[in-house]
Amino acid sequence: MDGITYQETIRWKGVPVRIDAVRAENKPFIISGRFIKTVALKNEWQQDVEKPEEIIRELRASPAKIDLLRFWQRVPESEAKYGYYHEWRDVAAIAIESFDRWWEKQISGKTRNMVRKSHKMGVKIQEIELSDDLIRGIVAIFNQSPVRRGKPFWHYGRSFESVKEGLAADLGEAMFIGAYFENELIGFIKLLLADRYAMITLILDKTTHRDKAPMNGMIAKAVEICANRKIPYLTYTVWRRGDHGEFQKRSGFEKIRVPEYFVPLTLRGAMALRLGLHKGLRGAIPEGMMVWLLALRTKWYSLRYSQKIA
Numbered sequence: 001m002d003g004i005t006y007q008e009t010i011r012w013k014g015v016p017v018r019i020d021a022v023r024a025e026n027k028p029f030i031i032s033g034r035f036i037k038t039v040a041l042k043n044e045w046q047q048d049v050e051k052p053e054e055i056i057r058e059l060r061a062s063p064a065k066i067d068l069l070r071f072w073q074r075v076p077e078s079e080a081k082y083g084y085y086h087e088w089r090d091v092a093a094i095a096i097e098s099f100d101r102w103w104e105k106q107i108s109g110k111t112r113n114m115v116r117k118s119h120k121m122g123v124k125i126q127e128i129e130l131s132d133d134l135i136r137g138i139v140a141i142f143n144q145s146p147v148r149r150g151k152p153f154w155h156y157g158r159s160f161e162s163v164k165e166g167l168a169a170d171l172g173e174a175m176f177i178g179a180y181f182e183n184e185l186i187g188f189i190k191l192l193l194a195d196r197y198a199m200i201t202l203i204l205d206k207t208t209h210r211d212k213a214p215m216n217g218m219i220a221k222a223v224e225i226c227a228n229r230k231i232p233y234l235t236y237t238v239w240r241r242g243d244h245g246e247f248q249k250r251s252g253f254e255k256i257r258v259p260e261y262f263v264p265l266t267l268r269g270a271m272a273l274r275l276g277l278h279k280g281l282r283g284a285i286p287e288g289m290m291v292w293l294l295a296l297r298t299k300w301y302s303l304r305y306s307q308k309i310a
Contacts, residue, residue: 005031005064008042013154014166022066024058025051031064033280036272038068045237046173046194048074052082052263060265067269068278072260075197075233079259085273086259090239092248093197093256099227103220106252111216118179118217123186125217127225128178130171135164137178137185141204177221179205179214187214189222197233198226219251 008021008028020031022039027047029039039059041047049055049071059066073081075093080086096102103112118125128134142155142163155163167174170192179187187205191198200222205214226234236248239255262278264270272278 004062010042011166011169014158014162016165016169020064022059022062022064024055024062025049029059031066033067036067036268036277036280037065038070038278039066040070044072045074045192045199045235052084052261056263056265065266067264067266067272069263069265070261070278071263073258075235075256075258077258078256081259082261084261084263086261088257089260091256091258092236092239092253094223094234094252094254096223096226096232096234099224102223102227102252108250111250111252114213114216115220118213121212122181123212123214123217124180125214125221126178126180127221128176130167130176132164134176134178134185134188135160135167138167138188138204139163141185141188141206144207174201175225177218177225179218181209181212181214186212187218189218191222191225193231197235198222198231199235199237201237203236215247216251223252 005020005022007018008030009016010019010030011017021028021042022031023029024039028042030042032038032040041049052069052071056069059069072089075091076095094102094106139158139160142153142158146153146156158166167190173193175191175193177189177191178185185206186209188202189200190202192201193199203215203218205218222234225231234253236251236253239245239253240248262273264273269278
């Protein structure tokens with residue numbers, strides 16, 4: 001029944017977790033926050049809030065006592081359609097007309113050379129089915145290091161069965177791309193197919209084979225698949241900082257700003273919005289301070305895990 005609290009299953013760091021939820025507009029909304037209870041669509045990358053007025057009315061009448069509703073407009077809807085308070089979410093996406101246009105107009109000569117290098121060095125990149133052999137290769141990639149991008153890598157040390165369960169959870173909407181060198185999996189992409197784009201949810205390679213540029217080759221394959229299937233966008237979820245963001249840019253992804261709305265449903269929600277606490281304490285940290293803290297975190301984990309990384 002709409003508005004009544006119940007339990008939904010989500011995956012948190014690869015593990016299924018039961019979490020409070022409500023239904024509105026006949027869609028599941030996940031409840032988060034201990035002091036400021038916020039709801040957002042469970043499948044916010046695949047679904048839209050189509051009638052926000054009705055959802056707001058349902059949530060305000062709910063016994064769940066929700067403080068804030070958060071929702072956003074998905075690519076390519078970059079113009080704000082509603083009058084509610086909004087901020088901007090930066091999504092990384094490639095608009096795909098054809099593979100040739102991406103190859104000739106949307107990436108640099110350096111990136112084209114990296115894709116060619118991958119091919120010349122014997123890397124074979126192809127669409128693949130989920131299988132036990134693929135999962136074993138992915139587990140090996142996960143277990144290279146306990147730290148990735150300056151923080152503990154939560155896939156590290158996961159069992160074969162845990163990885164298999166996680167990869168198969170949304171198999172009806174997903175596909176996989178694998179990069180192989182001499183029959184060894186050296187990189188993979190998991191793509192989630194939505195109604196208006198394909199979304200990269202996992203992309204990893206073996207660091208010992210980065211000289212063969214498997215990441216560049218796999219992005220090229222993903223663009224080719226989208227072009228052949230007439231999928232108009234390829235997304236890499238949100239725009240990233242640092243080297244990760246540079247890789248997105250070099251691969252032809254553009255920063256597309258879409259409105260993200262925060263609608264207070266209670267006095268507490270209105271106060272949280274006024275005080276800038278609608279994204280939690282982390283969201284209240286200024287960008288410059290966040291960059292400094294992330295750099296500090298990277299140094300800390302590098303020292304803590306130095307022996308394992310070596």
